Amino acid sequence: MQITSVGHAGFHIRTAAGTILCDPWVNPAYFASWFPFPDNTQLNWDELGNCDFLYVSHLHRDHFDAEHLRNYVNKDATVLLPDYPVPDLRKELQKLGFSNFFETEDSVKHTVSGPGGELEVMIVALRAPADGPIGDSGLVVSDGTTTCFNMNDARPVDMDVLHEQFGHIDIHLLQYSGAIWYPMVYDIPKRTKANFGKQKRQRGMDRARSYIEQVGATWVVPSAGPPVFLDDELRYLNDDRGDEGNIFPDQKVFLEQMSIHGNPGGIMMIPGSVADVRGAELSLTHLTDPAEIYDNKAEYIERMAQRFAPKLAAEKASWARVTEDHLAGDDESLLEQLRLLFEPIMAQSDLICDGIGYPLGLVLGEETVVLDFPKRTVRAPIEGEGKYRYGFRIAPELVRTVLRDDEPDWVNTIFLSTRFQAWRVGGYNEFLYTFFKCLSDERIAYADGWFSEAHDDTASTELEGWEIQRRCPHLKADLTKFGVVEGNTLTCNLHGWQWDLESGRCKTSKGHELRSRKL
Template sequence: MNHDANGGVLLMQVTGLGHAGLLIETQTSRILCDPWVNPAYFQSWYPCPDNRELDWGSVTEVDYLYISHRHQDHLDKELLASYVHPSTPVLLPDYPLSTLRTTLTSLGFSNQITPPAGVPFPIGDDRILINPQIGPSDGPIGDSTLSVKDDTATILNQNDTHLTNLSSTRSFGPYTAHFLQHTGALWWPMVYDLPLKAKQHFAQLKRSSQRTRALRYARDIEAAHVFPFAGPPMFLDPDLIGHNGTGDHGESIFEDPDVFLNLLRDQTSTTRGHRFFPGTVVDMDGDSMTVTQSLYSDEQIERISQDWGAYRREQILLRQRPLAKTEHAGHTPTCTNHTVLPDLIDWIEPLMRAAPSVCAAINGALEVDVQDERILFDFPARTIRAARGEQPHYRFTIPHSLVCSVITDLEPDWCNSIFLSLRFKASRVGKFNQALYAFFSSLDTERMAYVESWYAKRDDTNATFTADGWTIQRRCPHAGADLSQTGSISGNTLTCRVHGWQFDLETGRCIAGGAATIDATRAATVLPDGDTA
């Protein structure tokens, strides 16, 4: 047993809590990371496999709490209020915005420790490193990783984070274990008005890019052991069960962990992958490791892993009736049947006027259909009004109750509420526009000012960098990442590590077939006589 006479661990121990939840134990510290058990996003998402039978009273008796970011499948307010003592110190990522800090303070967690970003920091006899990502496409404007080192092992909890600069994280190693997301958390293409074949095509591309990105991170970090986690969720509502896994007809983006584990086994020779369930206990000493189970038996894990679809169908049958009376009832909040246009004008139009660069990047109109209302967000004019039959670039159809809910709560991040619920429909003309979703992630003064500043700086479209004989535009045309930091070149192919988009440098075209293009030319070579070739 990996415990002393007083119950403390002798080696580093990590226990899976389901989804992105971890309990990290060293000889001197217990760190609770991203615990989630209650349904999220208007009761759309559920942890998979079911983690309700964990001893939550025990696992939440900790020395530190770490919440990587504000997404509801990482920040379970009900669980924190029920189980974690508010005096527990919080290890808070050094974000430029106060949203996560304010949310945790409102729950009573005022003892907050903010280590400097990307710098090793002592806690007890151990050292940690928190690496926050702060671009508008990083989670709810902010996502982070946590590395922990003691005398016996070093681990990286990457959860959902799209790491762009690996240097500080890599230098904290070498790593014994790497916990990373292997599948996505997105509504594209499932909610979009597209032909089935198009949805299947785009979903297949997305699944491929997700697993390839996870494999690239595993290779970059070079841990001895890799544990895929942080998804996918399961959907139990009859309106949403078609999104489980790869979907009824291959039109969904969610992939089960064994797909990635098989890829990892085939593509790497020095890293070993492991299944990671609620109750999986990992004991580490250097590169040596033992993995045991405390909730699901090995036989149950094997059965579930052989057919995740059958497991989810069992869960639907077991839980659908009680859910219909309790949990599912929550996805339609109580709402008076009033028009929402005046509230949206009062709330959001001042934010549009304060964000000329963001609105210019959107460069089109959005129609939001809410019950019988047709509401036009005219981003070029920075106004909101009733639609008059225009042909908008973008369209959302959202249940009236959900719009009422975010209005009542003044929820600043619709991605972290409406959009990830998958309880809406969307359509667009042309390519994906990151600025549109950045706008709807930033519906308060502080967040909008930050995103506006980011887009204003991004407007320098002439900025370039030189690498491997190429002169390339600095900003990725997908989400604006700095390619001088996030880009890698192999032959004539440039890959942006943030979302896995690839471009043919000879033609500038997006290899995945999207409409985005990149400017790239062969860099001039300086000859010995000072001429160029």
């Protein structure tokens, strides 16, 4: 098996049976905030795109690059389709011209036929509203000699199924770095923000090491991040100044973490790197010497910024600006447009709206719009209402753009761009961000139904002198594998959520109580 890194979470897997292209991403994403790092535009995309199979793990824009898929990837390729509850991924690929789909069943091994023989594949499909934009997944591929687990940035809760179906995993590709807007965009003191960032950075790497231990592969490739931020306004987000509070550590940093913790199997792969893997044997070649990138990362980023400046400017020019009709008062205000979008969604999602539980303020330039979730209405502010418990300051052109483009997911556009500011009183509210992922009838119906299902907490386990429910109240992770107890606090390393063990109260978000008692 020959595995070529094509950048970020992207890989090209060559076997005797056929080739699989996974998650190719080249064009800037999230309002041109994210660019692939290191630069992957120099690769031979005509050759890479002439694949037998295509695997797109999910619809996040750093995995689903519509422009690139349209222009470079063979439309006769067989798409290995994850088993998702809503068909958005399939629909988006069909719009681009793909028509051959192999529909997998979640966590079930399948045999697929390529031009040179057969491959065994399995896709672990994650279906919770918190998983990507309504779905994330990981791919297992075996050619009979070598088994590769491409986990990208999925967070599976059951690793036992890998070994039950495939035995030993030879090479494991996984995310280790941040891919979120927290805590950078929040209106909190600088020192507090730095401390939160330091915790977020380490928890992300701890989670990745936990997965590495559970999978037990011979070789590990840190991938799926970080991106690079080339806009002058966002350059501070790059981890190129030794900032311990930066949530975007690079491959070199994580490989050092692996070494510190006694794991010698880490492999550096950058765009164009090729790993020839035959079971436990691996040989590695690079198209570019990694030292040219990582020995002076800030200079490399500056050269990228100069090279991609025209692309960044063109992306910004495509945003929906304020129109002359609006300046003259002849078009609908953002308030009216958002009322038409949000109120029908609110009317279908009682459990999510109740879970949010308070009005939210959207400060859009000179205009403020209130999403009153308890009353299921979108309205103007009420005099004397005061500061809202949760709110966002967003440039109007970003909101106008997602409205123009009929985007069903603000998380996958505005929020991941980090081109906004936020404030909140109290903890993270999962229901709120789920709402912004589900701005379509199909998505909101699924998400509201998912939250209404009772989570199984009947099984128990013991950790550090406490009896606790075995399954995490958040997303059912097995706490025997992801749970860490420090004093009276339990942390689930899958997403970093925490509970007070004495009371069972979730310290991260509203609700999600834990059953626990001291032994």
